[in-house]
Amino acid sequence: MKMRFLFIAFALLLCHYGIAQQTVSLGQLVEYPGFNSSIVTPRDVFVWLPSDYSSKEKYDVLYMHDGQMLFDANTTWNKQEWGIDEVVGKLLNEKKIKPCIVVGVANIPETRYADYFPQKALKNLPDSVVPGDVGFNADNYLRFLVEEVKPFIDKKYSTNKSVEHTFVMGSSMGGLISLYALCEYPEVFGGAACMSTHVPMILSNELSKEKADQWSEAFRNYLDRNLPKANSRMIYMDRGDATLDAYYPPYQDKLDSLMARKGWKAPMWISKVFPGAGHTEEDWNKRLDNPLIFLLGSEKKSAICDNHDKNLSPDDYLISKFKEADIVLLAEDHGVKENLDFVRNMIPKLYENGIYMLGMEFGAYEDQRQLDSLINAPKYDEQLARQLMFNYNTRWAIVEYMNIYKAAWEWNHSLPEQARRFRILNISYRYNWEAFEKVRTPENMKKVFPLGNTEDFRCALLEREVLSCHEKILVLTGTIHAFTSYFFPYYDYTSPDFVRYEKRFLGNLLYSKYDTKVVSVALHQPFFNYPNHQPALVSPAAGKLEVVMSKYNNKPVGFDLKESLIGELRDHSYYSMGHTDFTLADLFDGYIFLKPIKELSSCTTDYKFMNDGNWEEVVRNSPDPDWHPRPQNKRQYWETVTEFMNIEKRYENVQ
Structure with missing residues (x-):
């Protein structure tokens, strides 16, 4: 017709x-x-x-x-x-x-x-x-x-x-x-x-x-x-x-x-x-x-x-999440100076609002007593702080992470003598990369991770040290560990639509048990691009989130993604793989914007972190040696460390 x-x-x-x-x-x-x-x-x-x-x-x-x-x-x-x-x-x-x-x-x-x-x-x-x-x-x-x-x-x-x-x-x-x-x-x-x-x-x-x-x-x-x-x-x-x-x-x-x-x-x-x-x-x-x-x-x-004018400063927003939640997982891309400065400056506000603990992925629980002692000692021991971080990861030579220890020490020393002390809780343990045998098999990785799956360990630790004690905690961790209701996708030819979903990261485990008592908040960061696409990193929601922020002169702000219009922005990054009509609200509960991606800066390298006395330990226990070969000399070690922390280079091609 x-x-x-x-x-x-x-x-x-x-x-x-x-x-x-x-x-x-x-x-x-x-x-x-x-x-x-x-x-x-x-x-x-x-x-x-x-x-x-x-x-x-x-x-x-x-x-x-x-x-x-x-x-x-x-x-x-x-x-x-x-x-x-x-x-x-x-x-x-x-x-x-x-x-x-x-x-x-x-x-x-x-x-x-x-x-x-x-x-x-x-x-x-x-x-x-x-x-x-x-x-x-x-x-x-x-x-x-x-x-x-x-x-x-x-x-x-x-x-x-x-x-x-x-x-x-x-x-x-x-x-x-x-x-x-x-x-x-x-x-x-x-x-x-x-x-x-x-x-x-x-x-x-x-x-x-x-x-x-x-x-x-x-x-x-x-x-x-x-x-x-x-x-x-x-x-x-x-x-x-x-x-x-x-x-x-x-x-x-x-x-x-x-x-x-x-x-x-x-x-x-x-x-x-x-x-x-x-x-x-x-x-x-x-x-x-x-x-x-x-x-x-x-x-x-x-x-x-248009909730921007109703939104809160980043610190007030983060505090507001504790009205209902006991655990707030703060998702970071490692090595960004502004993120760590923000967390360091949050310590007084956390304390004043009844949150007495900060959890950090970047520390071993075996060293908890020493860490407690460090941030309550009469005099701050910089070398001990360095050693505690080294025990967790021999390449974590980053000043700003250790500065969080010092900020806790400074805050505790400002409190009255009888006042409760602020605590930093290490949520990881010491990994034995020296025992790694080239190929990742269950038997080999049990030697590397003698206390078991790291996500299970962290979940159990937070249940024991925080939830069972009716406490509240802000946990700073890598983005992937902070997912709660979102399931991370992997290609799998045996799965429907060739995608399987990981449901056992730290946030997933906590959320499955405690629901709204656990929330995830992301610090502004680029996302991985879709497989085989360039550049490797892309701006959230194809840059639309930053377009919104620019309309308000990039004012630092915190805001909910669930039930919000910004949360409805569609995202086509790797995170969207296998998901239908994927939006930012599917990924996190909330978001904190400090600066545009291209204005974020690198952390500071601590050149005292490795020395002649611990060089052999650096080589023996170098993490992920199948991904990053063990350093053959000190120059190679420092090149690896500084390259990892070069945020300007890491983000230079973000679109």
């Missing part, structure tokens, strides 16, 4: 590029011809400002596609316009919408379809039906909006930069790209208005129903997996029932059913039908007040969850 679309409707879909100078009836229009881009082909950008625009006031921003069709019919190919300036100006004068500016981004006719087609929906189509002559480019177009246009607008004009003040809007293919933008960048756009959305998705004078059904279903499948959490954003949809819009009902109805099934409802989502309305700028102008009031209405209190 064939559906013949009207020729004029497709001409409207193309929205030919206007080049004449535009004028407006209300407000003022600033044009940026050929706005430069390193991502997409340069195109005109128009900025409409209200007549009373003032740099002393902050304005919401509405980003619109097909920018050359918005303001002046005298310059458009069909002599029609949206009339944005008149409608927005009128609503502002009537105080029906909040103060705002409009940014219109012009299309390029030759690439409009490719720029506006939701690119990731193609993954739901067989390769045989995807046209090879269309250079689909929506992902780059959205990057252009988010990475180039928005930063320029926020710097040039007095805008409210955050998500609840930033919206996107378009019609036809522009409706598709608006909804796609909301799904791909929910941390940037607080709402989308999609008018006469071209839900059949195919651009052709002869459109088969079978093909339209297939392509629209591919887009719905994308939405099913990628829509933001229901009612966490604002989504406006509408259509007419004349000209091209007459073909939309079956497709829009299915889209509406999907939205309802996903839990979307008024007032955060509405879908309207305007009888008699067609697919033209004049039609959209007649009902333009509807989406504008929906997104920008002055009486509407936004339900968008």
Whole structure:
């Protein structure tokens, strides 16, 4: 069966590029011809400002596609316009919408379809039906909006930069790209208005129903997996029932059913039908007040969850987790100076809030009595601190880890004589790498780990020393040991979908027994990339987490990931392997951001850690000799140590 679309409707879909100078009836229009881009082909950008625009006031921003069709019919190919300036100006004068500016981004006719087609929906189509002559480019177009246009607008004009003040809007293919933008960048756009959305998705004078059904279903499948959490954003949809819009009902109805099934409802989502309305700028102008009031209405209190202003400083956030939890696992990437300085400075605040213990992966429990003595001795013994760390790992020549010992000593010496002392609890034991016999077999590794599985040992120790005593503890540990409800994936050809999941790391073991009494909080860090992908490390949520942080000037902050919008950011790192619709909230309970990844710095090497007296022990008990060969000389030893701690080099290619 064939559906013949009207020729004029497709001409409207193309929205030919206007080049004449535009004028407006209300407000003022600033044009940026050929706005430069390193991502997409340069195109005109128009900025409409209200007549009373003032740099002393902050304005919401509405980003619109097909920018050359918005303001002046005298310059458009069909002599029609949206009339944005008149409608927005009128609503502002009537105080029906909040103060705002409009940014219109012009299309390029030759690439409009490719720029506006939701690119990731193609993954739901067989390769045989995807046209090879269309250079689909929506992902780059959205990057252009988010990475180039928005930063320029926020710097040039007095805008409210955050998500609840930033919206996107378009019609036809522009409706598709608006909804796609909301799904791909929910941390940037607080709402989308999609008018006469071209839900059949195919651009052709002869459109088969079978093909339209297939392509629209591919887009719905994308939405099913990628829509933001229901009612966490604002989504406006509408259509007419004349000209091209007459073909939309079956497709829009299915889209509406999907939205309802996903839990979307008024007032955060509405879908309207305007009888008699067609697919033209004049039609959209007649009902333009509807989406504008929906997104920008002055009486509407936004339900968008922008929790940043409600979030706490990193230390206050960490303390808040102890209201319900007894064990907070703090996940770190080893060797980051800022992380260890943060933990060191947390000691007084932990104590003042009734948390008297800090657990450290980096120490042997056999040395606990000596450690207790060290941090309570009349005089701090730096060499003893060094020896205790050496006993745990002969390569852990890192000043900042030992500085935590000293910070505990300093705090205890500031307390009244009868006051309870703060304690650092070593949660590991001494490993016998001297007994390692080249190959990791159960028999060989029992010699290396004579007290058994390290995760079981740590779990039992925390149960005995903390939970059974009704105490609370902050545990600093490597990221993988801190997972609670998340199961780490491995490729396994015998498992369903070729993935098996590790459920026996320290956090997993504790969580399985004590549930909400144990929480995991990650210190900001890069994630491992997907196997066989480069670079080796990637920024969480493909960099979107850092985009959010940059909007608040990278202010240090702590926040929940569970039940939060930042937690809904999708992540495609190694951690996502085997998991469906993987988000940051699937990985950790909470998160602490101290600095952007590229600003984190290396720890300090302790060159007194190894000397002639302990060199033979360094060689004999060098950890993981099958991964890192035992040092042949001291120079090689120090090269290994310093290379491990070179965070700037480790993170230089993070994307």
